Protein backbone atom coordinates (compact mmCIF):
# COMPACT_ATOMS: atom_id res chain seq x y z
CA UNK A 1 0.00 0.00 0.00
CA UNK A 2 1.28 3.42 -0.93
CA UNK A 3 -0.27 6.74 0.04
CA UNK A 4 1.27 9.60 -1.85
CA UNK A 5 0.77 13.35 -1.82
CA UNK A 6 1.80 15.41 -4.81
CA UNK A 7 2.18 19.16 -4.38
CA UNK A 8 -0.50 19.06 -1.71
CA UNK A 9 -1.46 22.62 -0.80
CA UNK A 10 -4.22 24.17 1.30
CA UNK A 11 -4.61 27.90 1.42
CA UNK A 12 -7.02 29.83 3.59
CA UNK A 13 -7.59 33.44 2.56
CA UNK A 14 -4.21 34.79 3.61
CA UNK A 15 -2.62 31.73 5.14
CA UNK A 16 -1.03 28.73 3.46
CA UNK A 17 -1.64 26.03 6.06
CA UNK A 18 -0.15 23.21 3.95
CA UNK A 19 2.39 24.17 1.37
CA UNK A 20 3.39 21.88 -1.48
CA UNK A 21 3.75 18.62 0.43
CA UNK A 22 5.32 15.75 -1.48
CA UNK A 23 5.36 12.64 0.63
CA UNK A 24 5.10 8.91 0.16
CA UNK A 25 3.86 6.77 3.03
CA UNK A 26 4.06 2.98 3.08
CA UNK A 27 3.24 0.68 5.98
CA UNK A 28 4.70 1.78 9.30
CA UNK A 29 4.26 4.32 12.05
CA UNK A 30 4.83 7.93 11.05
CA UNK A 31 5.16 10.71 13.59
CA UNK A 32 3.96 14.08 12.32
CA UNK A 33 5.81 16.58 14.44
CA UNK A 34 5.49 20.36 14.46
CA UNK A 35 4.69 23.35 16.65
CA UNK A 36 1.11 24.55 17.04
CA UNK A 37 0.02 26.12 13.78
CA UNK A 38 2.50 24.13 11.67
CA UNK A 39 -0.33 22.64 9.60
CA UNK A 40 -0.60 19.13 11.07
CA UNK A 41 -4.37 19.10 11.54
CA UNK A 42 -4.99 20.58 8.10
CA UNK A 43 -2.73 17.98 6.52
CA UNK A 44 -4.57 15.17 8.30
CA UNK A 45 -7.97 16.54 7.33
CA UNK A 46 -6.82 16.69 3.72
CA UNK A 47 -5.66 13.06 3.94
CA UNK A 48 -9.09 12.09 5.26
CA UNK A 49 -10.74 14.09 2.43
CA UNK A 50 -12.62 16.15 5.02
CA UNK A 51 -11.18 19.16 3.27
CA UNK A 52 -10.37 19.65 -0.37
CA UNK A 53 -6.87 20.80 -1.28
CA UNK A 54 -6.39 24.16 -3.01
CA UNK A 55 -4.05 22.33 -5.35
CA UNK A 56 -2.22 19.05 -5.54
CA UNK A 57 -3.53 15.55 -5.02
CA UNK A 58 -3.50 12.45 -2.85
CA UNK A 59 -3.06 9.05 -4.43
CA UNK A 60 -3.63 5.61 -2.98
CA UNK A 61 -1.71 3.06 -5.01
CA UNK A 62 -1.70 5.55 -7.87
CA UNK A 63 -5.42 6.38 -7.75
CA UNK A 64 -6.84 9.72 -6.67
CA UNK A 65 -8.52 9.20 -3.30
CA UNK A 66 -11.36 11.60 -4.13
CA UNK A 67 -12.26 9.40 -7.07
CA UNK A 68 -11.98 6.26 -4.92
CA UNK A 69 -14.53 7.77 -2.52
CA UNK A 70 -16.16 5.05 -0.45
CA UNK A 71 -13.45 2.54 -1.36
CA UNK A 72 -10.93 4.86 0.25
CA UNK A 73 -13.03 5.86 3.27
CA UNK A 74 -13.55 2.20 4.16
CA UNK A 75 -9.80 1.94 4.71
CA UNK A 76 -9.59 5.00 6.95
CA UNK A 77 -9.70 5.44 10.71
CA UNK A 78 -9.48 8.95 12.12
CA UNK A 79 -9.23 10.55 15.52
CA UNK A 80 -9.88 14.29 15.17
CA UNK A 81 -7.95 16.67 17.41
CA UNK A 82 -11.11 17.84 19.13
CA UNK A 83 -13.50 15.06 19.44
CA UNK A 84 -17.16 15.39 20.40
CA UNK A 85 -18.36 12.77 22.83
CA UNK A 86 -21.87 11.73 23.56
CA UNK A 87 -21.59 12.21 27.27
CA UNK A 88 -24.75 10.31 28.20
CA UNK A 89 -23.70 7.24 26.23
CA UNK A 90 -21.80 4.47 27.92
CA UNK A 91 -18.40 3.72 26.38
CA UNK A 92 -19.75 0.52 24.83
CA UNK A 93 -22.92 2.14 23.47
CA UNK A 94 -20.83 4.89 21.95
CA UNK A 95 -18.61 2.38 20.13
CA UNK A 96 -21.65 0.44 18.94
CA UNK A 97 -23.12 3.67 17.64
CA UNK A 98 -19.94 4.61 15.71
CA UNK A 99 -19.70 1.03 14.43
CA UNK A 100 -23.24 1.32 13.05
CA UNK A 101 -22.28 4.56 11.30
CA UNK A 102 -19.32 2.76 9.79
CA UNK A 103 -21.58 0.01 8.52
CA UNK A 104 -20.43 -2.89 10.72
CA UNK A 105 -23.06 -5.55 11.34
CA UNK A 106 -24.39 -5.92 14.87
CA UNK A 107 -22.50 -9.01 15.97
CA UNK A 108 -19.20 -7.92 14.47
CA UNK A 109 -19.69 -4.50 16.08
CA UNK A 110 -20.18 -5.93 19.56
CA UNK A 111 -17.19 -8.25 19.26
CA UNK A 112 -14.91 -5.56 17.91
CA UNK A 113 -16.07 -2.95 20.46
CA UNK A 114 -15.33 -5.26 23.38
CA UNK A 115 -11.98 -6.22 21.91
CA UNK A 116 -10.99 -2.57 21.54
CA UNK A 117 -12.23 -1.60 25.00
CA UNK A 118 -9.96 -4.33 26.31
CA UNK A 119 -7.05 -3.12 24.18
CA UNK A 120 -7.32 0.47 25.42
CA UNK A 121 -7.85 -0.60 29.03
CA UNK A 122 -11.49 0.46 29.33
CA UNK A 123 -13.19 -2.92 29.51
CA UNK A 124 -13.94 -2.43 33.21
CA UNK A 125 -15.63 0.88 32.37
CA UNK A 126 -17.56 -0.30 29.32
CA UNK A 127 -20.95 0.47 30.84
CA UNK A 128 -20.06 3.69 32.56
CA UNK A 129 -21.27 6.96 31.07
CA UNK A 130 -18.65 8.92 29.17
CA UNK A 131 -19.41 12.06 31.20
CA UNK A 132 -17.80 10.37 34.21
CA UNK A 133 -14.54 9.68 32.30
CA UNK A 134 -11.22 11.46 32.81
CA UNK A 135 -9.57 13.21 29.85
CA UNK A 136 -7.20 10.29 29.31
CA UNK A 137 -10.09 7.79 29.32
CA UNK A 138 -12.00 9.84 26.74
CA UNK A 139 -8.90 10.03 24.60
CA UNK A 140 -8.50 6.23 24.78
CA UNK A 141 -12.11 5.81 23.76
CA UNK A 142 -11.42 8.15 20.83
CA UNK A 143 -8.52 5.95 19.76
CA UNK A 144 -10.74 2.87 20.01
CA UNK A 145 -13.48 4.38 17.80
CA UNK A 146 -10.89 5.22 15.12
CA UNK A 147 -9.89 1.54 15.01
CA UNK A 148 -13.39 0.02 14.82
CA UNK A 149 -13.30 -0.74 11.10
CA UNK A 150 -9.81 -2.26 11.37
CA UNK A 151 -8.47 0.55 9.18
CA UNK A 152 -5.51 0.12 6.84
CA UNK A 153 -4.77 3.79 7.22
CA UNK A 154 -5.05 5.09 10.77
CA UNK A 155 -4.78 8.85 11.27
CA UNK A 156 -4.63 10.10 14.84
CA UNK A 157 -4.46 13.83 15.56
CA UNK A 158 -2.65 14.38 18.86
CA UNK A 159 -3.69 11.00 20.28
CA UNK A 160 -1.45 11.24 23.32
CA UNK A 161 -2.81 14.61 24.51
CA UNK A 162 -4.08 14.08 28.04
CA UNK A 163 -2.64 10.58 28.49
CA UNK A 164 -0.66 9.90 31.64
CA UNK A 165 2.68 8.03 31.42
CA UNK A 166 1.09 4.62 31.97
CA UNK A 167 -1.55 5.29 29.33
CA UNK A 168 1.20 6.37 26.94
CA UNK A 169 2.98 3.07 27.32
CA UNK A 170 -0.24 1.21 26.64
CA UNK A 171 -0.92 3.38 23.60
CA UNK A 172 2.59 2.78 22.25
CA UNK A 173 2.21 -0.98 22.57
CA UNK A 174 -1.23 -0.93 20.98
CA UNK A 175 0.06 1.01 17.98
CA UNK A 176 3.16 -1.16 17.55
CA UNK A 177 1.02 -4.30 17.44
CA UNK A 178 -1.53 -2.70 15.14
CA UNK A 179 0.82 -1.11 12.62
CA UNK A 180 1.97 -4.25 10.82
CA UNK A 181 1.13 -3.84 7.11
CA UNK A 182 -0.75 -0.63 7.83
CA UNK A 183 -0.07 3.07 7.66
CA UNK A 184 -0.34 4.79 11.02
CA UNK A 185 0.12 8.56 11.12
CA UNK A 186 0.09 10.35 14.44
CA UNK A 187 0.64 14.01 15.11
CA UNK A 188 2.08 15.71 18.13
CA UNK A 189 4.05 18.74 19.22
CA UNK A 190 5.70 16.72 21.98
CA UNK A 191 8.90 15.08 20.83
CA UNK A 192 9.00 12.32 23.42
CA UNK A 193 5.57 11.14 22.26
CA UNK A 194 6.85 9.97 18.89
CA UNK A 195 10.53 9.37 19.53
CA UNK A 196 10.16 5.76 20.60
CA UNK A 197 7.15 4.80 18.53
CA UNK A 198 7.52 6.32 15.06
CA UNK A 199 9.77 4.66 12.51
CA UNK A 200 9.74 7.83 10.44
CA UNK A 201 9.37 11.42 11.50
CA UNK A 202 7.68 14.01 9.33
CA UNK A 203 8.76 17.41 10.56
CA UNK A 204 6.46 20.26 9.52
CA UNK A 205 7.00 23.95 9.94
CA UNK A 206 4.76 26.73 8.64
CA UNK A 207 2.98 24.33 6.30
CA UNK A 208 6.13 22.90 4.80
CA UNK A 209 7.91 19.61 5.11
CA UNK A 210 11.31 20.35 6.57
CA UNK A 211 12.55 16.86 7.47
CA UNK A 212 11.47 13.34 6.68
CA UNK A 213 13.27 10.21 7.81
CA UNK A 214 14.00 7.88 10.70
CA UNK A 215 14.80 9.64 13.99
CA UNK A 216 18.48 8.68 13.58
CA UNK A 217 18.63 9.98 10.03
CA UNK A 218 17.11 13.33 10.78
CA UNK A 219 19.00 13.80 14.03
CA UNK A 220 22.27 13.40 12.14
CA UNK A 221 21.45 16.74 10.42
CA UNK A 222 22.60 18.59 13.51
CA UNK A 223 25.55 16.35 14.40
CA UNK A 224 28.31 18.62 15.77
CA UNK A 225 25.88 21.40 16.67
CA UNK A 226 25.06 20.41 20.23
CA UNK A 227 27.31 21.28 23.17
CA UNK A 228 27.38 20.99 26.90
CA UNK A 229 28.99 23.56 29.11
CA UNK A 230 29.29 23.73 32.89
CA UNK A 231 28.64 27.37 33.69
CA UNK A 232 28.79 29.47 36.86
CA UNK A 233 25.51 31.25 37.73
CA UNK A 234 26.67 34.52 36.02
CA UNK A 235 27.88 32.68 32.90
CA UNK A 236 24.63 30.71 32.76
CA UNK A 237 22.68 33.94 32.43
CA UNK A 238 24.99 35.35 29.78
CA UNK A 239 24.99 32.14 27.72
CA UNK A 240 21.23 31.81 27.97
CA UNK A 241 20.76 35.18 26.34
CA UNK A 242 23.36 34.54 23.64
CA UNK A 243 22.59 30.96 22.68
CA UNK A 244 19.79 28.57 21.87
CA UNK A 245 19.57 26.51 25.07
CA UNK A 246 17.92 23.14 24.73
CA UNK A 247 18.23 22.14 28.35
CA UNK A 248 19.82 23.11 31.63
CA UNK A 249 20.38 21.21 34.84
CA UNK A 250 22.12 21.85 38.13
CA UNK A 251 25.13 19.78 39.10
CA UNK A 252 27.57 20.43 41.99
CA UNK A 253 26.83 24.18 42.10
CA UNK A 254 27.26 24.58 38.34
CA UNK A 255 24.61 24.96 35.68
CA UNK A 256 25.08 22.44 32.88
CA UNK A 257 23.86 24.13 29.72
CA UNK A 258 22.92 22.19 26.63
CA UNK A 259 23.57 24.58 23.76
CA UNK A 260 22.59 24.36 20.12
CA UNK A 261 25.11 26.26 18.04
CA UNK A 262 26.89 25.88 14.72
CA UNK A 263 30.14 26.91 16.37
CA UNK A 264 31.65 25.97 19.70
CA UNK A 265 30.14 28.36 22.26
CA UNK A 266 33.41 28.47 24.22
CA UNK A 267 36.72 26.64 24.78
CA UNK A 268 35.36 24.50 27.60
CA UNK A 269 32.20 23.40 25.84
CA UNK A 270 32.04 19.72 24.94
CA UNK A 271 30.41 18.46 21.76
CA UNK A 272 27.64 15.92 22.58
CA UNK A 273 25.45 13.64 20.43
CA UNK A 274 22.21 15.35 19.39
CA UNK A 275 18.74 14.10 20.29
CA UNK A 276 15.41 14.56 18.53
CA UNK A 277 14.52 17.13 21.18
CA UNK A 278 17.59 19.16 20.18
CA UNK A 279 16.59 18.94 16.53
CA UNK A 280 13.09 20.13 17.33
CA UNK A 281 14.45 23.13 19.24
CA UNK A 282 16.92 23.82 16.47
CA UNK A 283 13.96 24.33 14.13
CA UNK A 284 11.32 25.67 16.46
CA UNK A 285 13.16 27.77 19.00
CA UNK A 286 11.08 30.88 19.56
CA UNK A 287 8.37 29.73 17.18
CA UNK A 288 5.05 30.37 18.86
CA UNK A 289 2.73 30.54 15.91
CA UNK A 290 4.57 30.15 12.61
Ligand SMILES: Nc1ncnc2c1ncn2[C@@H]1O[C@H](COP(=O)(O)OP(=O)(O)O)[C@@H](O)[C@H]1O
Pocket residue numbers: 012013015016017034035036037038039040041042043290
Ligand atom coordinates in the same frame (compact mmCIF):
# COMPACT_ATOMS: atom_id res chain seq x y z
N1 LIG B 1 -10.41 27.19 8.86
C1 LIG B 1 -9.32 27.95 8.89
N2 LIG B 1 -9.32 29.21 8.41
C2 LIG B 1 -8.22 29.99 8.42
N3 LIG B 1 -7.03 29.59 8.89
C3 LIG B 1 -6.94 28.34 9.40
C4 LIG B 1 -8.07 27.45 9.42
N4 LIG B 1 -7.68 26.26 9.97
C5 LIG B 1 -6.38 26.42 10.27
N5 LIG B 1 -5.94 27.65 9.91
C6 LIG B 1 -4.55 28.15 10.07
O1 LIG B 1 -3.70 27.27 9.39
C7 LIG B 1 -2.49 27.07 10.13
C8 LIG B 1 -2.31 25.57 10.40
O2 LIG B 1 -3.27 25.15 11.36
P1 LIG B 1 -3.39 23.64 11.83
O3 LIG B 1 -3.48 22.79 10.63
O4 LIG B 1 -4.49 23.57 12.81
O5 LIG B 1 -1.97 23.41 12.52
P2 LIG B 1 -1.53 22.41 13.71
O6 LIG B 1 -2.50 21.28 13.74
O7 LIG B 1 -0.14 22.01 13.35
O8 LIG B 1 -1.56 23.22 14.97
C9 LIG B 1 -2.61 27.92 11.37
O9 LIG B 1 -1.96 29.13 11.16
C10 LIG B 1 -4.10 28.11 11.52
O10 LIG B 1 -4.36 29.33 12.17
Ligand SMILES: [Mg+2]
Pocket residue numbers: 040041042081157
Ligand atom coordinates in the same frame (compact mmCIF):
# COMPACT_ATOMS: atom_id res chain seq x y z
MG1 LIG C 1 -3.59 20.49 15.26
